[in-house]
Amino acid sequence: MALSKIQSESVNLADDFAFTGTVSGAGAMEHISTTDVTTPAQFVVFDNLSTAYDTFVFQYEFHPSNDGAQFGIQFLDSSGAAIDDADGYGFYNDFDGTAISSDSTNFIYISGSTIGNDTHEGLRGQLTLLGRNYAVATNAVPPCVIGSGIGHYVANVYSGGIINGGLNSQQIQTIRGIRFFTTAFNIERGKVHLYGIRST
Amino acid sequence: MKKYVNGELLDMTADEITAREAEEKAWTDGQADRDMAALRMERNKRLADTDFLAMSDQTLSSEMTTYRQALRDITTSATSLDDVTWPEKP
Numbered sequence: 001m002a003l004s005k006i007q008s009e010s011v012n013l014a015d016d017f018a019f020t021g022t023v024s025g026a027g028a029m030e031h032i033s034t035t036d037v038t039t040p041a042q043f044v045v046f047d048n049l050s051t052a053y054d055t056f057v058f059q060y061e062f063h064p065s066n067d068g069a070q071f072g073i074q075f076l077d078s079s080g081a082a083i084d085d086a087d088g089y090g091f092y093n094d095f096d097g098t099a100i101s102s103d104s105t106n107f108i109y110i111s112g113s114t115i116g117n118d119t120h121e122g123l124r125g126q127l128t129l130l131g132r133n134y135a136v137a138t139n140a141v142p143p144c145v146i147g148s149g150i151g152h153y154v155a156n157v158y159s160g161g162i163i164n165g166g167l168n169s170q171q172i173q174t175i176r177g178i179r180f181f182t183t184a185f186n187i188e189r190g191k192v193h194l195y196g197i198r199s200t
Numbered sequence: 201m202k203k204y205v206n207g208e209l210l211d212m213t214a215d216e217i218t219a220r221e222a223e224e225k226a227w228t229d230g231q232a233d234r235d236m237a238a239l240r241m242e243r244n245k246r247l248a249d250t251d252f253l254a255m256s257d258q259t260l261s262s263e264m265t266t267y268r269q270a271l272r273d274i275t276t277s278a279t280s281l282d283d284v285t286w287p288e289k290p
Contacts, residue, residue: 035207042212042220043203069227084219098241183227186202 029057032194040065040186046194047080047177049132053196056129058147060180062190063122067154068114069182071123072107075143075167076177083171091165108145108165110180116154117188125149127163133199134174142167143175235280242281247271250289263290 030053037044049056062071074082074089083089084106092101095112115123127147134143144166153159167173181187201212201220212220250268254260260268270287278284 033207035204037204039202039209041202041204041209045203045205047205084223098245184224 027197029195029197032056032196035192035194037062037187037190037192040188042186043179043181044187044190044192045076045177045179046192047076049129049177050196051133052198054131054133054199055197056132056178057195057197058127058129058178058180059125059193059195060127060190061122061124061192062115062180062182063188064115064117064182065186065188066184067116069184070109070114071111071180071182072109073127073145073165074107074179074181075175076179078174078176080176082179083167083173083175085171087168087170089165089171090168091163093161093163093165095161096159104168104170107181108163110147110149110163111151111153112159112161113153113157115151115182118152121152121154122190123149123151125151125163129178131166132175136172136174142172145178232279235282236275238281239275239278239284242284243271243274246286246289261290266290 032050032053035044035046044062046056046058064071074084077083086106087104088106089108090101090103091105091108092099093109093112094100098112100109100112110125110127111123115121125147126149127145129143129145131141131143134140145163147163148161149163150158150160167175180192201217203210203212203216247268250264252258253264254268267287267290274284274286
């Protein structure tokens, strides 16, 4: 409903109004997709992320198939292959007041301890991916994620913390995607909402 | 083995399965090291809690000296946070 129409008419707030407009322009966050993990899978991959966005937000919930695994992410390089090198990433997390960090590792942890797979256990969180359109040698930090997560861990321990990680200095390159996984086992079920934020 | 790619459930390739199995094995094989790292991290935190008592303008009591030495030696008696018995802080 156009603003001029609202101004010219009285509005009955008891009515239902569906928003059918389109949000666009820099800074607007747009829903891109929702992935339902209904069959156990090793990876949940988001490839060929649109270059129309420079920033992506992932809201996720995962339930592992077994006790005793942590969750992590890796970026996909410009060919779509996962960056899996031992010196691929650096990260700094803090879960429950305990820092977990590394300057040289092959993935970024998004949990702080081993996740449980009892019915109520698993991991929820939100990650913002910055630098989808990073170009090498542009005096900018390469692609990274910032976020937070909470989870129910093995033995009914509730835990939460912050997540920061990105490509380390040995892996300065452009990326085109990201993948979520457990350090062992399947992701038994889950859901990921993906949003994009346009930079221009 | 399966994977979701942009919402679509796909079979992993033979190469992907081989790589994944190697990653899972590496994770499993590294359990003891991760357990010990977590133990050391907690031990160091407990040591740091009493570091101020060991400064040059303080006199460390014998009980505190024993406590701090027991923390340093904890890795000889425990292998993880699951089997550790922490010394009692004086």
